Amino acid sequence: MDRGDLFVVSAPSGAGKTTLCSMLVNEIDNIVFSVSHTTRPPRPGEVDGKDYHFVSEQEFERLVAEDAFLEWARVHGNFYGTHRGQVMEKLAQGLDVILDIDVQGAKQVKKKLPAAITIFILPPSWHVLEERLRKRGSEDADKIKLRLQNAMKEIEEVTNYHYTVVNDELHEAFLELKTIVLAERSKTRRVLANKVDLSALKPGPDSWFLS
Ligand code: ADP
Ligand code: 5GP
Numbered sequence: 001m002d003r004g005d006l007f008v009v010s011a012p013s014g015a016g017k018t019t020l021c022s023m024l025v026n027e028i029d030n031i032v033f034s035v036s037h038t039t040r041p042p043r044p045g046e047v048d049g050k051d052y053h054f055v056s057e058q059e060f061e062r063l064v065a066e067d068a069f070l071e072w073a074r075v076h077g078n079f080y081g082t083h084r085g086q087v088m089e090k091l092a093q094g095l096d097v098i099l100d101i102d103v104q105g106a107k108q109v110k111k112k113l114p115a116a117i118t119i120f121i122l123p124p125s126w127h128v129l130e131e132r133l134r135k136r137g138s139e140d141a142d143k144i145k146l147r148l149q150n151a152m153k154e155i156e157e158v159t160n161y162h163y164t165v166v167n168d169e170l171h172e173a174f175l176e177l178k179t180i181v182l183a184e185r186s187k188t189r190r191v192l193a194n195k196v197d198l199s200a201l202k203p204g205p206d207s208w209f210l211s
Helices: 017-027 057-065 084-092 104-114 124-137 141-160 170-185 188-194
Strands: 006-010 031-033 070-073 076-083 096-100 116-122 162-166
Touching: 006 017, 006 084, 006 104, 017 031, 017 096, 017 170, 057 070, 057 076, 057 188, 070 104, 076 104, 084 096, 096 104, 104 141, 116 141, 116 170, 124 141, 162 170, 170 188
Parallel strands: 006 096, 006 116, 031 096, 116 162
Antiparallel strands: 070 076
């Protein structure tokens, strides 16, 4: 079994990254979501250990000091980090792993794991981004403004990503994201490692071709 691929997905807050990544994990086999650690308080409905590992700043600092994170960053005033051990274990099992991380984290991952496949999700317009953040209703007006302020800088990073998906109509965007993952799985290296044995693709002694 070959190692899995690492997919890094970034987007300005509200573009629909969480929605699209959940659809992907639900619909495709052998791809798992990396559950980050964060100091942000949980939103209503978010489950500890499923959406995030919600930790105190003290616990987060302890993990940083232990060098437990593949990457970590301060985003919109809170700390977020990807646990290295959890990701490496899944990749070694042959599973594909999705990291839903910000642009600072993506840069760190690219340096450490250059084979990572990077995908940026864009909203169709600024107006739609504002509307989605406001309608989601998970942050107050000041926090939404901070996220939009950061969005301007984040969007400039799109050119550093391998793929871009514009999330206008949800199912179309999902199809594009799914196509990217399936295309990466059809790379010759992966097909030869997982799906087909070239030595079995030669005529054997009982082959009609040789008779
Ligand atoms: P992110 O994880 O990028 O911050 P979310 O996945 O939470 O974004 O999406 C932000 C909001 O927009 C959510 O309320 C979600 O239901 C909604 N949303 C996501 N994609 C679409 C879409 N294509 N059309 C309309 N609403 C969407
Ligand atoms: P939210 O608070 O809306 O869940 O996430 C805010 C931002 O933090 C998003 O851009 C999300 O991708 C990013 N984020 C989530 N987990 C991580 C992580 O482990 N590392 C980094 N660098 N960013 C993360």
